[in-house]
Amino acid sequence: MITFEHNKDLTSLTTFAIPARARLYAEYADVKDLIRITRSDEYNSNNVFHIGGGSNLLFDGEYDGLILKSKIKGRQIYLKDDKTVYVIAGASENWSDFVDWCVENGLGGLENLAGIPGEVGASAVQNVGAYGVEAGDRIFSVECFDSFTRKVVTLKPNECKFGYRTSVFKTEAKGRYYVLRVSYLLTPSDESSEYGYGPLKSFAEKLGRVPTIGEIADEVKRIRDSKLPNPAEIGSAGSFFKNPVINEYYFNEEVLRRNPDVPSYKAGENLVKVPAGWLIEQAGFKGKVVGGAQVYPKQCLVLVNKNNASAEDVLNLSNEIIKTVNEKFGIMLEPEVNIISTKMKITILGSGTSKGVPEIACGCRVCRSHDMHDKRLRASALVEVDGQNLLIDVTPDFRQQALRCDLHHLDGVLITHSHYDHVGGFDDLRPFCFNGPVTVYLRHDVNEDLHRRLDYCFKSHLYPGVPVFDMKEISRSPFYINGTRILPIEVRHGKLPIVGYRIGDFAYLTDVKTISDEEKSKLFGLKGLVINALRRREHFAHLSLSEALALIDEVKPERAWLTHFSHEMGLHSEVESMLPENVYPCYDGLEIEIK
Ligand code: EPU
Secondary structure: OOOOEEEEEOHHHOOOOOOOEEEEEEEEOOHHHHHHHHHOHHHHOOEEEEEOOOOOEEEOOOEEEEEEEEOOOOEEEEEEOOOOEEEEEEOOOEHHHHHHHHHHOOOEOOHHHOOOOOEHHHHHHOOOEEOOEEHHHHEEEEEEEEOOOOEEEEEOHHHHOOEOOEOOOOOOOOOOEEEEEEEEEEEOOOEOOOOOOHHHHHHHHHHOOOOEHHHHHHHHHHHHHHHOOOOOOOEEEEEOEOOOEEEHHHHHHHHHHHOOOOOOEEOOOOEEEOOHHHHHHHOOOOOOEEOOEEEOOOOOOEEEEOOOOOHHHHHHHHHHHHHHHHHHHOOOOOEOOEEEOOOEEEEEEEOEOOOOEOOOOOOOOOOOOOOHHHOEOEOEEEEEEOOEEEEEOOOOOHHHHHHHOOOOOOOEEEOOOOOHHHHOOHHHHHHHOOOOOEEEEEOHHHHHHHHHHOHHHOOOOOOOOOOOEEEEEOOOOOEEEOOEEEEEEEEEEOOEEEEEEEEOOEEEEOOOOEOOHHHHHHHOOOOEEEEEOOOOOOOOOOOOHHHHHHHHHHHOOOEEEEEOEOHHHOOHHHHHHHOOOOEEEOOOOOEEEEO
């Protein structure tokens, strides 16, 4: 029997111990429970998030959806010979206890990961790592429940796509698989095989022999205790940031030029890893307090809940760190902790038509208006969802728009079509390419157009410093960006097929003239819709004001905003006063919150 708890207090389910609640919560003990849960209304009509030991999570406000938690236990040696041992453990086994158990049974391989808070399931999801070893190095297979097909599947390490603190479970298949059990391939030996990492190397040198796995586990716990807060005493989620892995050319040219002391380690071809703790300490944050949150003085990579911190305190401190480190070193830190929120924020970066408002050389009253609401850059929006920043269209004004909203980080770019006013700013995406290509989602025809126009970005030998893009072609089917579901909506811009996007209960459509009934059906049940309305007179390729209002009336979003205005639409204040209830004119800088 499954019980769905309402208004569940999650505070004690995360090691940060920051107050958080969920509207719904359920636990499961086996696959049968999962089948029942995934067939329920509670599951099918809500956002769903699966938690493990809560050692790497920060809830930003109440979670407006269903939280799932595994109760699958058990650990067992299931195959053993002289050289290898296969061990399997349930996803909700405590990780640190499991590692101790392996060590007590003379099974080597995981001892460098001793003392890490969290559960077995997270070792696969997060590919936990410490002191020269990552869980993914020892994982043989991961048994999962596939929530799409409701079947049990077993993934091999190559299918898990392990990377630095990441895996398929955190990226392309986020939210799809629930880890049931993890198998590890260990060695039946009491001798450590991995003691080359800085402090362990000096430990082995002091011993003058190969350390035993028990000695390594004890030493790792001792080092951890000396640097990291004990979650039972002081709330934290371990390292708050990842150690940034960046392009070697950028590191040598930009980072070392600003500060020749920045340390780095080789991290693959043309890549270096930089210790974030060092950057944060050198940026002056050691022990820094914001509200109840603090940078842990013994290890600056860790943020702690020093004194009844709120999620807002932690996020304010983290944003200040990200900003200052970037200003000082030219390196953008990324949180390693998963920030969980069901809120979505949309910032309108531009609300004007292709020429913008004011139009160059126009003396009309709208173009001469002193009201800032009448100054409209080309149409674009930034969507903040699931802790990610998604940009819709890259206008010729992108540089100004990014500076204005203090944009520091991008997780993906969604393109509606390839008209110049929607893609003219691509070269200015350069600052977001320093640690790898920017991923761009676009139609096939748009991709072809951009390859022609931006040929210098797609040559086999690139001029150093040109922007680099990972172009992902989309169809009319939904796709995922690190687990966030994006639904393309095909519309016609005159005769040209182009796309708009639905993300959760929000949709952004620009340059629409017509939309088929099939695509229109994707627009029902919205909490917010941004849609174009060019002017009051008809236009062959854009909705006019009355056409846009008729479409809004048909699909009935809770609230709607009009964008892509020409100066002919009139003054912002006039338009605002004549719109029906719950319909508003966009303006540059408008922030929309969808809960
Ligand atoms: N450093 C500083 N100041 C600081 C912290 C670190 O200058 O405040 C310097 C250190 O002196 C050292 C370098 O930065 O030269 C790296 O520090 P350390 O070896 O302690 O490791 P880390 O990069 O800070 C990573 C993991 C830890 C893991 C340790 C040991 C990440 C994000 N963090 O930290 O993992 O325990 O290595 O392997 O990769 C966790 O993920 O929660 C975690 C604690």
